[in-house]
Amino acid sequence: MADFEIRAKDGLARLGRFTTKHGTVKTPLLMPVVHPGKSAISPRMLVDEFGFQMVITNSYIIKSHERFRNKALSEGVHALLDFDGPIMTDSGTFQMYFHGLAEEEINPVEIVEFQRDIGSDIGTILDVFSDPTVRKSKVEEDVQKSLERAKISIGRQGEMLLAGTVQGGMYTDLREKAAKALGAMEFDVHPIGGVVPFMERYRYADIVKIILASKKHLPPERPVHLFGCGHPMLFAQATLLGCDFFDSASYAKFAESGRMLLPTGTVHLDELTELPCDCPICSSMTADELKNEGKDERELKLMKHNLYVSSSEMRRVRQAIVEGNLFELAAYRARGHPTLYQALQVMSEEYQQLEYDDPIGKTSAIFYTGPETTKRPEITRFHSRVLSRYPYTHTNTILIVSDSGLRPFFDTSEIIIKEVRKRQARDIVLLFATPMGVVPWELEHVHPAQQCLFPEKLDSETLSMVSERTKAVLESMKYQRGILFKRDVSIDVALNFLVDEYSFDTILVASEVVNQLPPLSNEDSWTKRKLRALLTYQWGSRAGNIASLDNLEVVLSKSTGKIRHCKKDDEILFTVVPTTGLLTPTYQGGVELLGVGLEDTYKVIIDTDVSEFVASGKSALAKFVKTASTGLRAGEEVLVLDEEQQLLGVGRAQINGREMTRFKRGVAVQIRHSRQR
């Protein structure tokens, strides 16, 4: 059983810890490919000088050379490579494909047993590599054969972890089928294989489709390895799609032909008058000096450059997951080559597959990178929650304010907001039309409404999404009158349809808007109106009813005027997190949520045996989770109960409900408040 744990998520990316017999590694991770006999750079150096954590080598090469084989069998692969860190081995699949070896050359069971016998930490089955030029029926046969070999390999691995490779060429149905079948077997890691020819032909869009099809059915608790993807320009996109392991033979192969890897693409040394890199090699010499080195020395230096660059890009990717801005990094990298950009376009069309995994309640800003930004899961999720959960759908007047997206809204619409506050939701609803879509005033501080940064002049895709989303919101509401307050911003062109098709009146001056508003209300209830919208947005309509409980008090921040707490009988129930605009319940808030009949989606049930730990404030660990809803997303604020339905604590889900029930390692819910604390 694999020992994998998730620490942070972004899109489908996971920042994780994977434990092997020779140590725990941080993922996503890149393993340089080392040759058992002639590695110019030793595994030890790869760790000490370049910051790698794990290497991969080829068991077929070891097995077919007597001196490697004998040493590996008697002293182990770690002695052979003179390395005591984690070692993964491959099976010879690629050699069979690349050199067209005969079928009898490698026995699929023997090669797995050999990897076990030499003490590999992770071994690989002898999957069948499909040439991308063959017809589909041949690829299907190959997949079938890979699955049969997978089946007979299981049980032969002993203590070794075993990798079951997904094949299927560019056929997404075959990839899905293979992933489903392999996922049902007891593997520890799932490589996605057969992508090297796609890499070589710059067919990155196909790689995106292949990864997405495979990921759909692979168990979330096992790392996914993108076999043969060693170019740093693809690391950000591939990790965003959920790849955890990478290997690189590219650092050596590219060096051999005088090419330098960069996170933005490839350059040939011959074309350079300057070295465009800040690694120790490039910082210590000029392009001419490097060109004038002897062949071997030049190749070694290029190899080192390639390793430095690949290693640092992987660190950058891990940092981006922590910060929640891997989408931006992937988008920047995609500008390195039109084929990478095409891959990003394909990926952004499929962002809904990333939505379930992408955590809620990020604090990071969303930077506009191009037309793909408006399709990001944080934004589409906000929009669909507004559609399904905004509570004030019946009103007399809808006032739409066009907004360039320069926040906060209060600064751009102070007069109007002050007037709306004095009225009831049944009389007037205020919606901001922004580059990310419609933001109801009550939800103005919720991430990402407050955190999106778009340029003033918008591209046409973003504009048409604004129209589409505004229409969808209006279709979900009932109202008598529509007013559009236009403010001469680029988004206005996306809102003309309001006048043409929805009979909105256009007003250009704020004071005139105020004159047109429905009469004042004598109840002063805007804070509760906002509170209900927030409660409903986060936990559904029943939770919204907390806003009408007796003795409820909404406390505003003296410095910002924003909602800070909600109290009942002088006890705090909820606090607004300033960076996300979302509510966090206290233990008593959790009690109130249960009292109004909170949906099961937001309840995590853990083993009663460990209830005291959680009740005393310790994290709820994934291995103790009994039930969690598959509808629960990472980042949600949830209640943790024991099997007797006793509320133990409240906190933030670190992983989603599906992961909670499958992972054996790591934290499921970080407890903020508990019964005893």
Ligand code: GUN
């Ligand atoms: N190395 C590069 N691609 C592959 C693949 O598809 N399968 C295996 N086993 N190794 C690879």
Ligand code: ZN
């Ligand atoms: Zn360099």
